[in-house]
Amino acid sequence: MILTINCGSSTIKYQLFSTDVETVVAKGIVSRIGEEGSYYEQETARGKVKELAAVPSHHEAFEIAIHNLLHPAYGAMADIHEIEAVGHRAVHGADLFIASTLIDDDVIAKLEECVPLAPLHNPPNLVGIREGMALLPDVPHVAVFDTAFNQTMPPKAYIYALPYSFYEEHKIRKYGFHGTSVRFVSQQAAAVLQRPLPTLKMVVLHLGNGVTMTAVADGHAVDTTIGFATFSGVMMGTRSGDIDPGLIFHMHRQLGLSPDEIERIIYKESGLLGVSGVSNDVRVITEQAQAGNARCQLALDKFAYMAKKYIGAFAAAMGGLNCVVFTAGIGENSPLMRQMICADLEFLGVTLDEAQNERAVGGKQVEIINKVGGKTAVLVIPTNEEKMIALDTMRLAIL
Ligand code: ADP
Numbered sequence: 001m002i003l004t005i006n007c008g009s010s011t012i013k014y015q016l017f018s019t020d021v022e023t024v025v026a027k028g029i030v031s032r033i034g035e036e037g038s039y040y041e042q043e044t045a046r047g048k049v050k051e052l053a054a055v056p057s058h059h060e061a062f063e064i065a066i067h068n069l070l071h072p073a074y075g076a077m078a079d080i081h082e083i084e085a086v087g088h089r090a091v092h093g094a095d096l097f098i099a100s101t102l103i104d105d106d107v108i109a110k111l112e113e114c115v116p117l118a119p120l121h122n123p124p125n126l127v128g129i130r131e132g133m134a135l136l137p138d139v140p141h142v143a144v145f146d147t148a149f150n151q152t153m154p155p156k157a158y159i160y161a162l163p164y165s166f167y168e169e170h171k172i173r174k175y176g177f178h179g180t181s182v183r184f185v186s187q188q189a190a191a192v193l194q195r196p197l198p199t200l201k202m203v204v205l206h207l208g209n210g211v212t213m214t215a216v217a218d219g220h221a222v223d224t225t226i227g228f229a230t231f232s233g234v235m236m237g238t239r240s241g242d243i244d245p246g247l248i249f250h251m252h253r254q255l256g257l258s259p260d261e262i263e264r265i266i267y268k269e270s271g272l273l274g275v276s277g278v279s280n281d282v283r284v285i286t287e288q289a290q291a292g293n294a295r296c297q298l299a300l301d302k303f304a305y306m307a308k309k310y311i312g313a314f315a316a317a318m319g320g321l322n323c324v325v326f327t328a329g330i331g332e333n334s335p336l337m338r339q340m341i342c343a344d345l346e347f348l349g350v351t352l353d354e355a356q357n358e359r360a361v362g363g364k365q366v367e368i369i370n371k372v373g374g375k376t377a378v379l380v381i382p383t384n385e386e387k388m389i390a391l392d393t394m395r396l397a398i399l
Contacts, residue, residue, distance in 0.1 A: 042074065200322055239267050
């Protein structure tokens with residue numbers, strides 16, 4: 001079986017897959033590590049468990065996860081050696097990793113090198129890799145990077161028009177995120193359309209709490225909306241998306257806000273929450289907009305407008321468009337947002353079948369929502385980053 005691990009600063013999420021990656025055998029989380037009220041949760045065919053537990057560090061969290069997987073009543077395996085390989089989510093691989101890789105000391109050293117680029121994410125990823133390798137030293141471990149899929153972007157897409165030395169000396173460039181999700185759904189799209197991926201000019205809209213739009217052409221990413229940090233591109237739940245960078249100087253010099261305050265505002269108080277003043281959740285904002293709240297309507301309009309503009313920009317960058325894919329929480333569940341984004345895009349061959357669009361909710365299966373005969377395929381595809389990690393792990397561990 002294959003174990004996937006997504007290790008954050010205070011949570012470990014894990015899934016156990018059958019070796020052929022067809023079945024999820026167990027799914028669990030250990031949460032609030034090192035905090036008050038820590039707990040674990042796990043679901044297998046034999047049952048669900050959720051308990052409060054003391055989890056002072058990631059070390060104990062890993063022990064709890066393995067203990068739960070082996071539990072005689074609600075676990076999913078009899079012996080730890082049933083785990084044949086482990087796949088780790090790794091957030092930032094900078095330009096050092098263009099694909100998933102088997103982990104060795106050199107890979108760990110390079111991940112350390114990437115810490116300054118992702119100071120919040122890479123350190124817990126590294127803890128997860130070290131703890132996982134200590135518990136399961138005899139099996140291959142694989143790292144799957146969020147940034148890897150975007151490493152194929154051409155320099156004109158990833159370079160910022162700053163003095164070139166900032167790129168050369170400080171690795172300041174566009175990296176992009178959500179690559180594992182985008183790679184998964186773009187492969188699914190090609191399979192559903194029964195066309196080789198390299199023949200598609202695709203825009204993938206990963207619309208969750210974080211939002212990434214990516215142009216995929218010739219089978220790889222050619223441009224993406226998130227850049228160096230994680231707030232550019234389309235507005236998000238609480239992040240602003242593109243703003244005039246000059247505003248940051250203005251907020252500092254004229255409004256007297258400190259860099260930390262500005263950062264908090266841009267990351268935590270902006271986006272759908274900032275504009276609506278009500279919530280970061282599209283469900284709540286939609287309800288309130290329908291009840292007449294003008295700021296909620298503006299938040300939805302702004303979100304759809306920003307996404308629509310990037311579809312146009314990416315179609316221009318790719319020299320065409322024949323597939324649009326919606327995924328993640330909003331993409332999989334909001335017919336209204338999909339309809340608003342796709343409205344008036346007939347000139348790009350995008351037309352929605354209203355009834356199909358309304359039906360495509362719940363994130364259970366792939367849905368084709370373009371009108372029959374529409375020039376551009378419009379698909380709703382549930383993302384599954386864990387499955388992509390497990391598939392890469394199976395491939396690289398040669399199971
Ligand atoms: P994350 O980026 O945290 O993985 P998700 O992909 O789960 O986020 O997306 C979460 C967001 O999806 C929620 O904040 C909400 O705005 C949106 N969402 C979830 N369900 C629905 C729904 N039924 N209708 C509209 N939006 C939804």
